[in-house]
Amino acid sequence: xxxxxxxxxxxxxxxxxxxxxxxxxxxxxxxxxxxxxxxxxxxxxxxxxxxxxxxxxxxxxxxxxxxxxxxxxxxxxxxxxxxxxxxxxxxxxxxxxxxxxxxxxxxxxxxxxxxxxxxxxxxxxxxxxxxxxxxxxxxxxxxxxxxxxxxxxxxxxxxxxxxxxxxxxxxxxxxxxxxxxxxxxxxxxxxxxxxxxxxxxxxxxxxxxxxxxxxxxxxxxxxxxxxxxxxxxxxxxxxxxxxxxxxxx
Numbered sequence: 001x002x003x004x005x006x007x008x009x010x011x012x013x014x015x016x017x018x019x020x021x022x023x024x025x026x027x028x029x030x031x032x033x034x035x036x037x038x039x040x041x042x043x044x045x046x047x048x049x050x051x052x053x054x055x056x057x058x059x060x061x062x063x064x065x066x067x068x069x070x071x072x073x074x075x076x077x078x079x080x081x082x083x084x085x086x087x088x089x090x091x092x093x094x095x096x097x098x099x100x101x102x103x104x105x106x107x108x109x110x111x112x113x114x115x116x117x118x119x120x121x122x123x124x125x126x127x128x129x130x131x132x133x134x135x136x137x138x139x140x141x142x143x144x145x146x147x148x149x150x151x152x153x154x155x156x157x158x159x160x161x162x163x164x165x166x167x168x169x170x171x172x173x174x175x176x177x178x179x180x181x182x183x184x185x186x187x188x189x190x191x192x193x194x195x196x197x198x199x200x201x202x203x204x205x206x207x208x209x210x211x212x213x214x215x216x217x218x219x220x221x222x223x224x225x226x227x228x229x230x231x232x233x234x235x236x237x238x239x240x241x242x243x244x245x246x247x248x249x
Contacts, residue, residue: 007082008228009033009074011064011122012091014043016191017141020217021088022046024225026055030086033077034059037091056081064091065113067121074125083129086137086228089119097152111159119166127174136179137228140167141220142239144187147247164239171237180236182227187243189215210245 008025012018014036023046026032032050036043039061050057058080062073077084093114098107119140130136143160145153164183171181188205190197206214220242226232227240241247 005082005085006030007033007077007084008086008088009035009060009077009084009122009126010088010090011035011118012037013088014040014046014059017186017189017217017220018088018090019046020221021090021224022057023050023053023055024218024221025086025088025228026050026057027053028225028229029055030228031056031081033057033081033084035062035064035073035091037061037063064118064122065093070118070121071125074122078129083133084126085130085133085135086139087122087126088139088141088224088228089122090141091118092141095153095156098155099152100154103154107155108158111155112162115159115163116166119163123170127179130174130179131177134178136174136177137232138170138174138179138181139224139227140164140181140183141224142167142183142185144185144241144243144247146185147241167239168237175236180227180232182232182236183239184220184223184227185239185241185243186220187215187241187246189217189220189242191217205246208246209243210248213244215242215244 008030010018010022013022013034022032022034034043034046034057043059047057047059062069064070142163146160167181167183223240223242
């Protein structure tokens, strides 16, 4: 066991926004459980980066949409690192464009698995430990897409709206136990999976961003780090949008 006082579990942390969050939390002194669905070199690299910078971390493979796997994940993290005191719910899956006439209930279920089922399983798994300490930080990673109403994305938008509903309700329900629950909603933050996006698509998006530029993963990670820090003890039930003013109206 490494440090049972400040252990953060970040799901979907082998690349992209999750990897930046894991590195930032480790830099702030958290012992970080780096979760990924398939493990492998990417997750190990994040852990190696954290160790090279003087931080503490370990990689944990688990599918956080699976009930047994999620419970086992939190049990393994607790045995190795200590009880989870900060939970960052970041794991996501494919977000295909699906026209209304092609929409099925399975299309909805595919999105709800990541943004309703998985958060529920994760919070339930860490809850007893947080309640025992009368403190805890839960941060969900949402999306500003709920404000954009993009055609073909109705299942994703519906699931992301539901995720914020969970955030607000859990904030009220868990507040008496000293647990805060918030949501960070990034805009389009280019990461590895966007490497093949045409330049004209980036330029078109950027032209509508109030700050006149694209954001970067570290800027999202900084907001997450704030919400799990001692500076945010009286903030709960909030959605903080990190998109440079892209959805200002």
